[in-house]
Amino acid sequence: MTDTRLEFRNVTKKFQDRLGSGRTIVAVEGVTLSVQDGEVVSLIGPSGCGKSTLLNMASGLSETSGGKVFVDDDEVVSVNEHVSFMLQKDLLLAWRTIRENVEFGLEIHGLPRDERRRRSDDWLARCKIADFADHYPHQLSGGMRQRAALARTLATDPHVLLLDEPFSALDAQTKMILQQDLARTLSEAGKTALFITHDLVEAVALSDRVLVMSQRPGKIIEEIIVDIPGRADPMERRKDPKIGPYVGQLMSLLHVGEAELEPV
Amino acid sequence: MTSAFTPSRIAASLGILVVFLAGWEWGPGALGIKTYLIPPLSSVAAGLMDLFRADNLWFHIWVTTLEVVAGFVMGSLLGVIGGYALGLSVTMEVVLSPYILALQIAPKVAFAPLFVLWFGFGLEPRILIAVLIVFFPVLINVMTAVRNIDPDLINLARSFKASRMQVFWKIQAPASMPPLFAGLRIGATLAVIGVAVGEFAGGNSGVGYLIVLTAGAAETPKVFAAIFVLTVIGMLAYWLVILAENRVLHYMPSREHKGF
Numbered sequence: 214m215t216d217t218r219l220e221f222r223n224v225t226k227k228f229q230d231r232l233g234s235g236r237t238i239v240a241v242e243g244v245t246l247s248v249q250d251g252e253v254v255s256l257i258g259p260s261g262c263g264k265s266t267l268l269n270m271a272s273g274l275s276e277t278s279g280g281k282v283f284v285d286d287d288e289v290v291s292v293n294e295h296v297s298f299m300l301q302k303d304l305l306l307a308w309r310t311i312r313e314n315v316e317f318g319l320e321i322h323g324l325p326r327d328e329r330r331r332r333s334d335d336w337l338a339r340c341k342i343a344d345f346a347d348h349y350p351h352q353l354s355g356g357m358r359q360r361a362a363l364a365r366t367l368a369t370d371p372h373v374l375l376l377d378e379p380f381s382a383l384d385a386q387t388k389m390i391l392q393q394d395l396a397r398t399l400s401e402a403g404k405t406a407l408f409i410t411h412d413l414v415e416a417v418a419l420s421d422r423v424l425v426m427s428q429r430p431g432k433i434i435e436e437i438i439v440d441i442p443g444r445a446d447p448m449e450r451r452k453d454p455k456i457g458p459y460v461g462q463l464m465s466l467l468h469v470g471e472a473e474l475e476p477v
Numbered sequence: 478m479t480s481a482f483t484p485s486r487i488a489a490s491l492g493i494l495v496v497f498l499a500g501w502e503w504g505p506g507a508l509g510i511k512t513y514l515i516p517p518l519s520s521v522a523a524g525l526m527d528l529f530r531a532d533n534l535w536f537h538i539w540v541t542t543l544e545v546v547a548g549f550v551m552g553s554l555l556g557v558i559g560g561y562a563l564g565l566s567v568t569m570e571v572v573l574s575p576y577i578l579a580l581q582i583a584p585k586v587a588f589a590p591l592f593v594l595w596f597g598f599g600l601e602p603r604i605l606i607a608v609l610i611v612f613f614p615v616l617i618n619v620m621t622a623v624r625n626i627d628p629d630l631i632n633l634a635r636s637f638k639a640s641r642m643q644v645f646w647k648i649q650a651p652a653s654m655p656p657l658f659a660g661l662r663i664g665a666t667l668a669v670i671g672v673a674v675g676e677f678a679g680g681n682s683g684v685g686y687l688i689v690l691t692a693g694a695a696e697t698p699k700v701f702a703a704i705f706v707l708t709v710i711g712m713l714a715y716w717l718v719i720l721a722e723n724r725v726l727h728y729m730p731s732r733e734h735k736g737f
């Protein structure tokens with residue numbers, strides 16, 4: 214359990230200002246973090262601090278401006294089949310059935326039909342949407358669609374999952390049920406995940422560790438190890454009396470409720 | 478999907494038809510309009526029979542249909558190819574867009590006499606006008622559709638290591654189908670207009686030619702009958718596109734749910 218799955222070494226990302234004013238925006242600066250095999254780590258921080266930017270670099274879709282990202286000790290230089298991401302948007306393809314959506318990555322990877330079918334059956338069942346396999350995305354509720362997106366993300370058997378606010382568009386109850394299922398699925402499959410969220414309770418309930426980022430330029434300013442048992446059961450974890458103090462600590466780190474300067 | 482067609486709605490629609498046809502038959506007479514300006518429905522029907530009997534209407538329908546199909550197929554094919562080329566390549570768009578815009582704004586039907594001059598009295602000038610006029614709505618629709626695809630969808634495919642060809646065939650092409658078909662629907666009706674104008678401009682075949690011929694002889698019932706025939710050709714073309722669209726876009730939510 215000490216293998217490092219995902220690692221950022223002193224990573225910086227700069228953007229040229231969109232308006233072409235030549236100004237350089239430093240989105241993240243000197244970020245170093247690592248996620249061990251089977252760990253679920255949450256990343257929280259103010260809006261615009263560079264969380265999604267970190268995720269894009271981990272997926273290989275965007276390059277770092279300085280520093281390096283490693284997945285399984287290999288430097289990330291381009292997209293990498295060991296990493297899969299899931300966003301707030303489900304990104305389901307409207308013209309494919311749920312099953313065909315789940316098989317999308319497998320199809321691109323060139324797996325034969327039987328093998329695709331076997332894997333999609335498996336993940337459709339594990340994500341509890343087997344009954345909707347032959348439906349089209351528009352026939353499903355938001356929660357069901359996110360389940361399908363999760364199944365697609367897991368179907369390619371990635372080593373590392375990058376989750377960017379996957380549940381933030383869902384209602385509170387659906388969200389809790391999906392958190393529960395995600396936590397169990399990740400734990401059963403022994404997957405490693407980096408989980409971005411703005412929901413502090415969600416961050417604590419689902420993770421082994423929570424990393425807190427500062428305002429832009431984003432840096433990691435704190436690491437909190439969640440010392441509550443039962444990571445696979447966030448419903449139980451939510452009821453634990455230690456949740457409150459953790460959330461309070463995160464609130465003060467993020468200055469929630471304090472007078473805030475408007476972000477530039 | 479067919480449940481939008483309730484019996485009462487069908488009845489209402491048929492009611493409008495009945496009122497319209499009755500109005501046409503007896504309205505002009507009641508209002509004292511000369512029958513050679515607006516002939517009653519019955520004489521238009523008689524004019525239609527006449528066209529079939531005396532003017533070889535089937536031949537002209539065949540010619541016009543051939544032109545519409547040829548113009549529509551070539552125009553939309555070029556539009557689709559151009560639309561993807563411009564949608565996928567920023568260079569292409571930047572270099573070509575001013576000319577495309579100019580050509581789009583230029584009234585294509587105004588070229589009709591010129592095309593007749595160049596290509597003679599055959600089918601070619603008519604087909605050419607139809608091609609030009611069908612081309613643009615298809616091109617614009619496909620181009621904007623490709624541009625408007627959510628970049629995250631493309632990133633999703635890229636994250637699975639999709640090649641450019643895979644991104645095109647698995648994301649960009651299917652995602653642009655609904656606007657492509659919307660363009661084809663517009664194109665189907667425009668093709669008929671283009672062909673008719675081409676037939677006005679010269680030659681001695683096609684339903685458009687019949688309109689010019691009979692109008693010149695002040696045979697108004699036949700003019701109306703020929704317009705009716707053109708309308709039917711246009712509706713058939715439109716309906717065929719819808720038929721294809723419903724097959725290809727079967728996954729789309731049916732229209733009746735749109736209100737929710």
Ligand SMILES: Nc1ncnc2c1ncn2[C@@H]1O[C@H](COP(=O)(O)OP(=O)(O)OP(=O)(O)O)[C@@H](O)[C@H]1O
Nearest residue numbers: 228229231238240259260261262263264265266267
């Ligand atoms: N392609 C880009 N070009 C220019 N600036 C960018 C680009 N992508 C991101 N940025 C900037 O980088 C900063 C970090 O963006 P990022 O999306 O990573 O924030 P985030 O932490 O995910 O925010 P949120 O919580 O709102 O999702 C922002 O200020 C953003 O404007």
Ligand SMILES: [Mg+2]
Nearest residue numbers: 264265266377
């Ligand atoms: Mg973000």
